[in-house]
Amino acid sequence: MASISDYYAGKSVLITGATGFMGKVLVEKLLRSCPEVHALYILVRPKAGQSMQERVKDMMKCKVFDRVREENPDFHKKIVPISSELTQPGLAISPEDVEKLTACVNIVFHCAATIRFDEPLKHALQLNVIATQQLLSLAQQMHHLEAFIHVSTAYANCNRRHIDEVIYPPPVEPKKLIDSLEWLDEGIVRDITPRLIGDRPNTYTYTKALAECVVQQESTKLNIGIIRPSIVGASWQEPFPGWIDNFNGPSGVFIAAGKGILRTMRANNDAVADLIPVDVVINLTIAAGWYTAVHRPKSVLVYNCTTGGINPFHWGEIEHHVMSSFKRNPLEQAFRRPNANITSNYLINQYWILVSHKFPALIYDLFLRLSGQKPQMMRIFNRLHKAIGLLEYFSSQDWEWNSENMSMLMSQLTPEDKKTFNFDVRQLNWPEYIENYCIGTKKYVLNEDMSDIPAARQHLRKLRNIRYTFNTILLVFIWRVFIARSQMARNIWYFVVSLCFKFLSYFKASSTLTN
Ligand SMILES: CCCCCCCCCCCCCCCCCC(=O)SCCNC(=O)CCNC(=O)[C@H](O)C(C)(C)COP(=O)(O)OP(=O)(O)OC[C@H]1O[C@@H](n2cnc3c(N)ncnc32)[C@H](O)[C@@H]1OP(=O)(O)O
Ligand SMILES: NC(=O)C1=CN([C@@H]2O[C@H](COP(=O)(O)OP(=O)(O)OC[C@H]3O[C@@H](n4cnc5c(N)ncnc54)[C@H](OP(=O)(O)O)[C@@H]3O)[C@@H](O)[C@H]2O)C=CC1
Structure with missing residues (x-):
């Protein structure tokens, strides 16, 4: 059987969300490990005053591409940007581009989404569900499509304790919800959102669950695979250890703790911290693309891409390793010495918030005022409290994911592919990974120099x-x-x-x- 890179040779791939955290790693890995791939079409929107072309140019300068740039300086020639705003009718793709895509795309990777936990329901629905529906319609027009890979989240069904690799019945029929929200104004939708999302913590997990249902509805017409990663963290090995470029999920918490700002957070020491390195997710995603296209499974295969059931690590251990790592490799200009503690007790947490967050912030702001500067610490803490308040749901409890399809897929790879597209998390050494993760936040998110450690x-x-x-x-x-x-x-x-x-x-x- 053809190896993964042989399969991708000569193929045209369409990627949404390529400018995002996971999208960039996907583009890099395809270009580096499947060098014969024909073209990567990426859907990009203009944003923040930058045109699509400027954004793609900037993206290619990103550090994550350093390794592929070294191996192949012309790597960017395979990237074909297509202007698209996913929240618009027809994804705002021009008719010429639609023609181009339908004529040549062989594999679609759908990564784009809003991952904000506080996204208004209407917008989350627009992007995570309606855009997915529209992309599926476009995919159906593609003459040579072999696989459609949808990136979901392991938390789409976080209202369940045990999560199998199946698509669960949706909380509501997506079409009915789309139709009814269409004519309701923002205020009313905001008021009824808690009732609609029910036992899910936010509009993100709710709309991702609906998106899976939309994907399933098209499964008779397309060859589909769904990837469900848990909490995606910095890279483990590729393109280099510790690569990360955002504050999402645990990264922002680690940074805040490393800066000595965050001293307390509600989390369960003994709960499994289901972190998964981004390169593991991307290797699995590429392998799933290959498997879906070559084996054409009869039904949608769902891959729970998690670590908890295979190589568990707990929040208490994470806290310990993050703290000791930041003591060895401190961040610059820390507010206080890093010393964060997690507790599952609400009252203890509130006590430490008062003593270790609000009191020092008050004193520091007083000092700033007295020295003629603008107070800022209380504002920073308020934002931090809002962010960690949204994360606590995920750090305070445990889930059990079945990940048989991940093991099945691994067993299908050739020994060479097992190395090139490694997603065997049994080999993950957590303390080493966390150390590289913390260093990665310092180097790549905060752009701090390692030579400044003394x-x-x-x-x-x-x-x-x-x-x-x-x-x-x-x-x-x-x-x-x-x-x-x-x-x-x-x-x-x-x-x-x-x-x-x-x-x-x-x-x-x-x-x-x-x-
Ligand atoms: C020792 C420690 C031990 C640790 C133990 C506990 C760790 C717990 C971690 C639990 C993680 C659970 C994650 C669950 C993931 C579910 C998986 C997924 O599917 S989905 C994937 C997961 N999805 C997510 O994680 C999304 C979660 N994030 C959100 O929903 C929103 O960002 C927000 C509501 C938190 C803030 O909204 P808003 O106030 O409007 O603010 P903006 O967004 O506009 O950003 C403004 C600025 O702040 C920056 N910044 C942002 N976050 C943080 C942070 N945490 N901190 C610091 N800074 C942060 C940001 O870069 C920006 O900077 P700049 O550009 O201005 O310079
Ligand atoms: N990060 C995580 O911990 C996890 C992520 N996932 C899933 O993985 C996928 C990727 O996540 P991640 O890379 O972290 O997310 P990012 O927020 O980093 O990237 C999101 C991508 O979607 C694009 N996008 C958003 N809105 C639009 C729009 N209106 N039109 C066109 N493109 C748009 C963004 O483009 P732009 O640059 O223009 O904003 C960006 O490329 C998502 O489906 C997410 O649900 C699942 C589990 C965990």
């Missing part, structure tokens, strides 16, 4: 000395207040001092005797 360590020592001084002053102050006001405090103080004195005299006397 200065960052020096800064942490300075913070430690400030803390000791502050604590000593506080202690003396409290003590002075007590001594001045209470006879009992004075008596205790004299008692403790005389006790210390007696002990000292005793040890002095006994050491003189032994000599």
